[in-house]
Amino acid sequence: MILPIVAYGDPVLRKKAVEIPQDYPELKELVANMFETMYGASGVGLAAPQIGKAIRLFVVDATPFADDEDLSDEEQERLRTFKKAFINPQILEETGDEWAFSEGCLSIPGINEDVFRCPIIKIKYQDEDFNEHVEEFDGLLARVIQHEYDHIEGILFTDKLSSLKKRIIKSKLAGISKGKVNADYRMRFPAVKKGR
Numbered sequence: 001m002i003l004p005i006v007a008y009g010d011p012v013l014r015k016k017a018v019e020i021p022q023d024y025p026e027l028k029e030l031v032a033n034m035f036e037t038m039y040g041a042s043g044v045g046l047a048a049p050q051i052g053k054a055i056r057l058f059v060v061d062a063t064p065f066a067d068d069e070d071l072s073d074e075e076q077e078r079l080r081t082f083k084k085a086f087i088n089p090q091i092l093e094e095t096g097d098e099w100a101f102s103e104g105c106l107s108i109p110g111i112n113e114d115v116f117r118c119p120i121i122k123i124k125y126q127d128e129d130f131n132e133h134v135e136e137f138d139g140l141l142a143r144v145i146q147h148e149y150d151h152i153e154g155i156l157f158t159d160k161l162s163s164l165k166k167r168i169i170k171s172k173l174a175g176i177s178k179g180k181v182n183a184d185y186r187m188r189f190p191a192v193k194k195g196r
Contacts, residue, residue: 001033001036002033002036002037002040002185002186003033003034003037003051003052003186004051004052004186004187004188005037005041005046005050005051005106005107005183005185005186005187005188006049006050006051006052006107006187006188006190007107007108007176007177007179007181007187007188007189007190008107008108008156008158008173008176008177009173009174009176009177009189009190009191010052010107010177010188010189010190011190012049012052012053012054013049013050013107013151013154013156014154015049015054015154016054016152016153016154017047017048017049017053017054017055017056017057017151017152017153017154018054018055018056019055019056019088020055020056020057020087020088022130024055027087027128028128030048030053030057031057031059031085031128033051034046034048034051034057034058034059034085035059035061035083035085037051037185038059038061038106039061040185040186041106041183041184041185042064042185043106044060044061044062044063044064044065044144045058045059045060045061045144045145045147045148046058046059046106046148047148047151047152048151048152049151049152049154050106050107050151052188055152056087056088056089056152057085057086057087057088057152058085058086058089058148058149058151058152059084059085059086059148060082060083060084060086060141060144060145060148061082061083061084062079062082062083062140062141062144063079063080063082063083065079065140065144066079066080068140071139071140075139075140078141079140079141082141084127085127085128086123086125086126086145086148086149087125087126087127087128087130088125088126089123089124089125089126089145089149089152090123090124090125091121091122091123091145091146091149092122092123092124092134093120093121093122094117094118094120094121094146095118095119095120095121095122096118096119096120096138097118097119098116098117098118098119099116099117099119100114100115100116101114101115101117101140101143102114102115103115103143103147103157104157105147105156105157105158106185107156108156108157108158108173108176109176109181109182109183109187110172110176110181110182110183111158111169111172111173111176113157113158113161113165113169115147115157115160115161116160117142117143117146117147118142118146119138119139119142119143120136120137120138120142121136121137121138121142121145121146122134122135122136123135123136123137123145123149158173176189177189177190177191178191178192179191179192
């Protein structure tokens with residue numbers, strides 16, 4: 001089932017998400033719906049707050065990045081086969097020299113800006129069966145994971161921009177919260193009254 005994606009300005013995007021207990025109802029169905037919602041919006045990652053749930057869960061499928069000809073064959077193959085749900089994740093380390101990459105967000109359509117992030121992360125998380133994993137990721141995978149992880153911490157990529165960039169996009173962000181944006185997927189806007 002494709003769910004509406006929560007737009008910039010909704011308070012759920014600013015909440016620090018809570019851990020998911022093992023008896024969380026219909027978790028596998030929720031994960032499947034999140035993947036379907038993400039694919040429907042042509043995204044590579046989606047965090048639970050973006051569908052209105054302040055829980056520590058996000059999904060990633062990096063396949064679209066695999067066509068980048070600037071990447072090595074090895075990295076292209078890794079991206080092509082990467083599809084994962086991260087439950088109760090915790091980033092343990094972020095290392096290396098920060099690098100810039102143009103990021104966007106399904107909750108903030110139409111805005112893309114360069115964001116600096118560390119190239120290597122070590123993360124602890126649980127899979128859908130609550131098995132624990134500790135893994136290291138680098139490059140684009142690390143970046144997508146960091147972006148989604150920020151969501152469950154109540155952080156948006158726009159928070160990482162310079163004060164000048166923030167001023168430049170301020171009116172665009174206000175417009176998004178009021179539904180003044182073209183997105184080719186279902187969205188829920190915080191400043192739009194129901195029943196209109």
